[in-house]
Amino acid sequence: MGTRVNVTLWYKDAARARQLSAQVMTEMRRIDATYSPYQDSSDLSQMNRAAAKRHAADPLPISPEMSRLLDKSLYYGRLTDGAFDITYASLARYYDYRAGKQPSDAQREQLLPAIDYHHVKLDNVAHTVYYSQPQVYVDLGGIAKGYAVDRAIELLRSAGVQHASVSAGGDSRVLGDRRGRPWMVGIKQPRGAEGVAITVPLTDSAISTSGDYERYFIGAEGEWIHHIINPRTGKSSGELASVSIIGPDGFDTDALSTSVFVLGADKGLALINQLPAFDAILITRAGKVRYSNGLTAPE
Structure with missing residues (x-):
């Protein structure tokens, strides 16, 4: 996730508390490995490579969890009239903050039409997706960390923990x-x-x-x-x-x-x-x- 993760919890058994902290970190690493745009093997990277090549008659199967993340993201796209848009990365991935570089005017003109969450065609019942524009690229960085801390808290609550804090950046x-x-x-x-x-x-x-x-x-x-x-x-x-x-x-x-x-x-x-x-x-x-x-x- 490119950030520090912290877990604080109270539990009557110290050894079990350490196990639960380790389980939180394991879940965080799973989510990072699944939804990182920086890992070629992640589900997100695989979806970005494949979904633009699919169409309505042959959509890409995705996991129920990916479907849930996309569905929530598209909901916020609609609620905010596009202020939240997971396709922003169609252009934004060409920024390099370490190198101090941004897209050229030509790149911006070429790729701005790809930034539109309406291009992401999700069926959240069948759990399939395709992109209706070939240059679309999705990044879940604006929602996945929030999802991750929720998952961590759910894990701790289900184990009987009543007092805990989890942060990711x-x-x-x-x-x-x-x-x-x-x-x-x-x-x-x-x-x-x-x-x-x-x-x-x-x-x-x-x-x-x-x-x-x-x-x-x-x-x-x-x-x-x-x-x-x-x-x-x-x-x-x-x-x-x-x-x-x-x-x-x-x-x-x-x-x-x-x-x-x-x-x-x-x-x-x-x-x-x-x-x-x-x-x-x-x-x-x-x-x-x-x-x-x-x-x-x-x-």
Whole structure:
């Protein structure tokens, strides 16, 4: 997943607790091996190679789990009018943040038509898929880590654990409380600043943070070029520096944090304020903090 995974849990048997922690890490590695766009052998890579060559009469069989991830992704595509779009990688995969390179204008013009979640033709009953545009490339990075922390918490809960926290980079899910007190989850200072900007108390919930400081480079004209791509333009989203979404499940908060980042502060908060189970904390590039209606700014 390209990030650090942390597990904290309480259990009456220390040896069993270590086993459960190891099982969480095994599940995380399974999800990474299945959905990584960087591993040629992953199910995702195999789907990207094959689905564009299939058609309605001969769709590609996929696993029920892949079908579930695609179905949820397409749901958020519809909910956000394309702000969340797993086909963004049709162009975004040509960014190289370590080398400081971005797609050429010619590449952008050629590949922008491939960015459209409607090109992903999923049958989530038969568990099949095909791409209706040959240059489509899917990346599940905006939703798979949230799914992974949910899977980890489900594993621990089913084993009888009542107090736990699992995080994978900007995605965290907590089970119960921290033995009488809330879990305290920090939102990082954006733009490379040290320390924590805001600390959020959580119980039985998930939080996902999307920031423009995770993978980025400074362009030739001084622009901040980062990995959260606006599907409409194929370029980095420009208004916000950090978006954190709080809700019941990481599967949803992960996708929503990306969505709100792309939508911007006003449209993003309008979306979250229509979703009763979710709240948002936004930090703009100018350093201003904005909250959804369900949250009160700390005094």
